[in-house]
Amino acid sequence: MKFIGRRRWASAGVAFATAVATVGFALSAPAGAAPGCRVDYTASNWGGGGFGGKVKITNLGDALSSWTLKFTFPGSQKVTQGWSATWSQSGANVTATSMSWNGNLGTGASTEIGFNGSYTGSSNVDPTSFTLNGTVCTGQQPPTSTTTTTTTSGNPNPGNRVDNPYVGAKMYVNPDWSAKAAAEPGGSRVANQPTGVWIDRIAAITGTVDSRGIEGHLDEAVRQAAGAPLVIQFVIYNLPGRDCSALASNGELKPDEIGRYKTEYIDPIAAIFAKPAYKDLRIVTTVEIDSLPNLVTNVTPRPTAVPACDVMKANGNYVTGVGYALAKLGAVPNVYNYLDIGHHGWIGWDDNFGPTAELLFQAANASGSTKANVHGFIANTANYGALKEPYFTIEDSVNGTSVRQSKWVDWNRYVDEQSYAQAFRQRAVQAGFDPGVGMLIDTSRNGWGGAARPAGPGPKTSVDAYVNGGRLDRRIHTGNWCNQAGAGLGERPKAAPAAGIDAYVWMKPPGESDGASKEIPNNEGKGADKMCDPAYTGNIRNGNNMSGALPDAPLSGKWFSAQFQELMRNAYPAL
Known part of the structure; x- marks a missing residue:
């Protein structure tokens, strides 16, 4: 989200729910090769159409010198800001490519990447398919989820900037x-x-x-x-x-x-x-x-x-x-x-x-x-x-x-x-x-x-x-x-x-x-x-x-x- 002028927002005491869903994936490997990798995807819903995504990649096969992760959002989700990878999106298809400093991934090694996103409607459904360097994800594990409620003061909704950030802080x-x-x-x-x-x-x-x-x-x-x-x-x-x-x-x-x-x-x-x-x-x-x-x-x-x-x-x-x-x-x-x-x-x-x-x-x-x-x-x-x-x-x-x-x-x-x-x-x-x-x-x-x-x-x-x-x-x-x-x-x-x-x-x-x-x-x-x-x-x-x-x-x-x-x-x- 970008600045929309300098709007005044109600402060203090507004509660919002943070829903966290974690899904594990094991990637199959091409014939004749060791298994590819595991991907753990976590989405944290902020409310108001915003969420954060975290992706943990664990290499279970031969050492990699670079990697490209791809997945498809099942709904209206959009990546608005990403880190630890070069992120791009075309329609519902998302691509994350390794950086110069985290492309080398030895056998058993892991790296985490992440993004902030937005969505419309009432639900934010997790993606169900991942590929890494062209290897399709199979063997989905049962998802686990937790819900926590946090009470904050000041700016109640992520993305809603206050008029003067210094006031009340x-x-x-x-x-x-x-x-x-x-x-x-x-x-x-x-x-x-x-x-x-x-x-x-x-x-x-x-x-x-x-x-x-x-x-x-x-x-x-x-x-x-x-x-x-x-x-x-x-x-x-x-x-x-x-x-x-x-x-x-x-x-x-x-x-x-x-x-x-x-x-x-x-x-x-x-x-x-x-x-x-x-x-x-x-x-x-x-x-x-x-x-x-x-x-x-x-x-x-x-x-x-x-x-x-x-x-x-x-x-x-x-x-x-x-x-x-x-x-x-x-x-x-x-x-x-x-x-x-x-x-x-x-x-x-x-x-x-x-x-x-x-x-x-x-x-x-x-x-x-x-x-x-x-x-x-x-x-x-x-x-x-x-x-x-x-x-x-x-x-x-x-x-x-x-x-x-x-x-x-x-x-x-x-x-x-x-x-x-x-x-x-x-x-x-x-x-x-x-x-x-x-x-x-x-x-x-x-x-x-x-x-x-x-x-x-x-x-x-x-x-x-x-x-x-x-x-x-x-x-x-x-x-x-x-x-x-x-x-x-x-x-x-x-x-x-x-x-x-x-x-x-x-x-x-x-x-x-x-x-x-x-x-x-x-x-x-x-x-x-x-x-x-x-x-x-x-x-x-x-x-x-x-x-x-x-x-x-x-x-x-x-x-x-x-x-x-x-x-x-x-x-x-x-x-």
């Missing part, structure tokens, strides 16, 4: 991040905060030395949920030619490797999300930060153009990839996709604002996706823009000079992230998105507390003195993005904090570096970006200012203790 605390935070002096004060899980390379799907894999996180989320609604947040971040205007976070996939992005990255993630074990979680995705806005601001003929961004605009793989991710992830009934919109200091100018909304709408309708797969947008992901600037507004003037003419604002229409997010929401609707879309704002590092925090407006001796004296954001320039000195933890994650805002979130886990200050050999495709070097004097994209970065930073995503300590010292609200 717990939020997932990542144990991997939490342990690092708690190990820091004073870190226990924030170690229980929910943060995003970054899937920034193919290896992160199954797990790395730094983090458990997606299934490990989802299993832990089910445990933390304990039967209540729970939001778990993932950052989907591995486009071909990723971050074309930066070096610190370049990814593993080359600009033309859109095929690998689809089959080795998005497909496995969507398949895991779709597993029935996770259907009661609310899975929030931040889809490909720092991608589409680059195609607006950092391409020819803009003075800020970067050759790598020209390549990505020409080959179309950012648009293609984002559309594909939205289509695949949006097909999972309990996934909520939020598209990245950069931040006010990047997209807030007139010539960036509207074109970005239009480009996002194009991507939302690419590669088989529709706008219904976009539940909302996220601003300030992994950035530092102040949530609210209380001591000056875009309408202020000093001695007849608008604050828009100050060096800091530089003709931008927005001075903080909340006003930018609320305005972008309206512009996105004008571009064609559904009126109910919501916004997230990453407040993980935009608190700007501590001794440097202004207590009131700046002096009205000049427009620059007024803005610089009163602004909370203490960066040298709004284009500075890497490990910013003086930053602090921002507002704690909170549901529905303001009009049009679904939540304040900590999508960027505080303490994880934005990039290395100098070159560090690695196999993650990450280079050293000068914007992460505190000695760097800048470029056209940050007004040729100093980078404002902290020294001695590790690779992006690695733990940066000195930064974490500073973020706690400068937290606002204070810890």
Whole structure:
């Protein structure tokens, strides 16, 4: 099921029945060969026309290097999403072909594949015939069945997304991040905060030395949920030619490797999300930060153009990839996709604002996706823009000079992230998105507390003195993005904090570096970006200012203790 706008659904206390039927099959073998295999099929009915299917294949004959399973649905059933196999359906006939990693099946070995499906009418009848590599299933065993009744709260029917997934829900605390935070002096004060899980390379799907894999996180989320609604947040971040205007976070996939992005990255993630074990979680995705806005601001003929961004605009793989991710992830009934919109200091100018909304709408309708797969947008992901600037507004003037003419604002229409997010929401609707879309704002590092925090407006001796004296954001320039000195933890994650805002979130886990200050050999495709070097004097994209970065930073995503300590010292609200 895909998104149908942003509908409000009744919550709590609705019971639904889950019927589970299990059927065993022994496959006969061709003459002169050992018996073929056994297939165990399990269907779990959710109600409302949805169900999950699990197929266990056990090889009882000679070793296989690949396999193709075929069966026929006896009714109206359709496979809507599958995992651990390449699934296709023609009419009632279903085919599942092995993947590269599970095609080898030795004698006596088993593998499990599965799918989510839909049906019409009042019954969901199991298929009665299977073939594996052309061998017909015979010897059906008597079916066994059980029925259980489960009471849930929150979203009662799988596939019925709530208007705001954060309302009335717990939020997932990542144990991997939490342990690092708690190990820091004073870190226990924030170690229980929910943060995003970054899937920034193919290896992160199954797990790395730094983090458990997606299934490990989802299993832990089910445990933390304990039967209540729970939001778990993932950052989907591995486009071909990723971050074309930066070096610190370049990814593993080359600009033309859109095929690998689809089959080795998005497909496995969507398949895991779709597993029935996770259907009661609310899975929030931040889809490909720092991608589409680059195609607006950092391409020819803009003075800020970067050759790598020209390549990505020409080959179309950012648009293609984002559309594909939205289509695949949006097909999972309990996934909520939020598209990245950069931040006010990047997209807030007139010539960036509207074109970005239009480009996002194009991507939302690419590669088989529709706008219904976009539940909302996220601003300030992994950035530092102040949530609210209380001591000056875009309408202020000093001695007849608008604050828009100050060096800091530089003709931008927005001075903080909340006003930018609320305005972008309206512009996105004008571009064609559904009126109910919501916004997230990453407040993980935009608190700007501590001794440097202004207590009131700046002096009205000049427009620059007024803005610089009163602004909370203490960066040298709004284009500075890497490990910013003086930053602090921002507002704690909170549901529905303001009009049009679904939540304040900590999508960027505080303490994880934005990039290395100098070159560090690695196999993650990450280079050293000068914007992460505190000695760097800048470029056209940050007004040729100093980078404002902290020294001695590790690779992006690695733990940066000195930064974490500073973020706690400068937290606002204070810890």
